[in-house]
Amino acid sequence: MRVMLVTNPFATFTTPAGRDALDNTLAARYHVDVEHTTHRGHAGELGARAAAEGYDAVVVHGGDGSVNEVANGLLGHPDRSDLPPSASLPALGVVPGGSANVFARALGIDRDPLVATRQLMDMLDARQRRTISLGHTLGRWFLFNAGMGMDAIVVRQMEDKRQAGKKATAQRYLFTTVASFFSSAHPSPTFTVEVPEHEPLTGVRFGFVSNTGPWTYLGARPIRTNPGTDFDHGLGVFAATSIGVLRNSVLGSKLLTGSKDPRAGHLFRDDDVEWVRFTSEEPADVQMDGDYLGRHSEMLFGCRRHVLDVVAPPATVLPMGK
Template sequence: MRALLIVNPNATSTTPAARDLLAHAVSSRVQVRVAHTTHRGHAGELARRAAVEGIGLIVVHGGDGTVNEVINGLLGAPHPDSMSEVAIGPIPLIAVVPGGSANVFARSLGISADPVTATNQLIELLALRQSRRIGLAHCDNRWFTFNAGMGLDAQVCEAIDASRGNGHTATPSRYVRTAIRAFFRNRGTEPTLTVQVPGHDPVEGVHYAFVSNSSPWTYLNDRPVRINPETTFSTGLGVFAMATMGVPTTLKIVRQLLTPGAQPKGRNLFRVDDVPRVRITSSTPIALQMDGDYIGMRTDVEFVSVPDAISVVAPSGV
């Protein structure tokens, strides 16, 4: 099998030593070519070219944003209702060795956050020829792998992107500080969102809403944050929508999110799992994020679940 190793050398936790180890290890199993990204969107360009060339495996060493670029490069623009027109020809198998700050996608698949440990996992999985099919989701004419959101989390992603541009590293503590500032900055604003889920009455007066394709939603260092614990890569989407910015209620929900085995619930929380699609509208433009990347301001977004979209090298049953 021919493989392409796509490396984002600017990702948070990548190092030259880890990259060399990964390239050497993968070359012991498959014929591998290494390509380093040089600009935004480059990973998608490399992946798309690899698919045309008949490459059978793409190994991504970078963060969630690099993985997202690869997925979108391979699949192209989402078809509204199916996978029938998203790509021409076979789609390569995808493997991920984390190199970013959160690495939510890889960790949700059961891949270690440590690049060296993840490299050893990958070699073992390749030797066993172990892979699995997973579902994806899309909105705004773009695929996402683990989550998307409108409102608060998208504002946080926008601020983190700006801080990266100023040379600051994206760390869990920086995310927490940024989220707290964004929360208190928005406390006095009126809710603008309406959430529409098949089989449910429209939910109005929503301040912010998250849409998940897997669980956890994110990680705080080693601690998973689970907003929709029943949502997996094998189910439909999970929806988490808050109709309050009150501090006591928010703190109660946050405690639930950080408690293992908890099922978040509250009078001002709308939460549902395994839905095929969800539409979120806003009376004024509001921020949208996908897989931790700020996309822009939107007023009407439909999120769609697509089962069995791609094959990934990953442990089974995670």
């Protein structure tokens, strides 16, 4: 079996010793080509090369950003008419190395890199693949979520802190999120959300579009904004018309306690839609899979079913019957 191992030496929780151990472990059983990313977009270039050269699998040891880039490289542009069958592409495997590792954990991959490596090898040996659906916007695929407004502001601030040398810990994410809601220094424009078979929702202050659940993790705790959204169905949308601290504190407590059906008077939620459109009179902050994408005034989110094979356990039954 021919495997490309893509490692991000700048990921939050990777070390030279850990990367070498992973390389040696995989190389004892497979033909492994190791590639270290050196610049933004490099992982995408490596994914495209792996697809062109017919690798059996691409294993990413890094954070969600690196995994997103590799997936985009494997598949190419979401609007391409000649999208290859998933079985003809290398399968995507992940050994967590970032701070949140949302995609890997949503797939059922253990957050411990040693345990995840054993999982990965067992599944590679069995040639176990699972085909998942992906969301897309702005000509890029997203693996688990994208957002406009307040959560994107938080991502932007976290990127600033990482560039200042601070680690992206769960505690720092929580503090930054709470501080952003209390602060008037980071205003978010209002925007309109449209989904099929619903009247447009106006006055939205922040919104998420999910390709799966959870939306993120707070340490070991999954935060499920759309409990009925998974890798086998359409997109989940979660849009709030208020950034008021009291109203969102109540909603946040429901998310933190794992509500199977989070609701609020200022919240619109749908767990399985084909497309979502966000429009704003002035540009608003946007993030995708935890990567800040700048400010945009219009976002159209789509979904393509069963486009990527991943090295992962079979899907588990989610709350609410999915």
